[in-house]
Amino acid sequence: MEQTELISLAKEAHGKAYTPYSKFNVGAALLMKSGKVYLGCNIENAAYPVTICAERTAIFKAISEGEYDFDQLAVVADTERPVPPCGSCRQVLSEFFTKETLIHTSNLTGDIKTITMEELLPFSFAASDMEKNKN
Ligand SMILES: O=c1ccn([C@H]2C[C@H](O)[C@@H](CO)O2)c(=O)[nH]1
Numbered sequence: 001m002e003q004t005e006l007i008s009l010a011k012e013a014h015g016k017a018y019t020p021y022s023k024f025n026v027g028a029a030l031l032m033k034s035g036k037v038y039l040g041c042n043i044e045n046a047a048y049p050v051t052i053c054a055e056r057t058a059i060f061k062a063i064s065e066g067e068y069d070f071d072q073l074a075v076v077a078d079t080e081r082p083v084p085p086c087g088s089c090r091q092v093l094s095e096f097f098t099k100e101t102l103i104h105t106s107n108l109t110g111d112i113k114t115i116t117m118e119e120l121l122p123f124s125f126a127a128s129d130m131e132k133n134k135n
């Protein structure tokens with residue numbers, strides 16, 4: 001699948017966002033190695049902090065179906081520059097993606113910035129950092 005096709009799927013998810021508070025829609029499309037695509041949108045809540053981002057909605061959908069073979073992720077929002085995923089999402093994505101996994105960040109005007117997981121979250125905390133504390 002082309003990255004442009006994955007980005008258009010992320011735009012579809014962008015249209016499904018539940019954002020009565022911020023009115024800021026985000027869409028994500030997560031391509032699996034199998035070719036299957038999981039879509040995600042941000043889902044807000046009257047208790048603001050329990051809001052979930054589009055990126056985490058998509059990856060949690062895949063994981064809850066038992067699927068871990070991630071290929072690429074596209075994220076879209078109506079931003080000036082391609083939308084940068086938030087810190088919480090970066091940490092969650094880094095738990096499951098390899099350092100080489102590609103993330104296509106984009107906006108509605110067609111600007112695209114493709115980066116690797118390692119570029120999105122360098123020097124990230126990982127399970128291996130806890131090894132020294134094991135008994
Ligand atoms: O990468 C991002 C950044 C923000 N949001 C959502 C969370 C909230 O609903 C709104 C404003 O922060 O955008 C995402 O879904 N993904």
Ligand SMILES: [Zn+2]
Pocket residue numbers: 053054055056085086087088089090
């Ligand atoms: Zn986020």
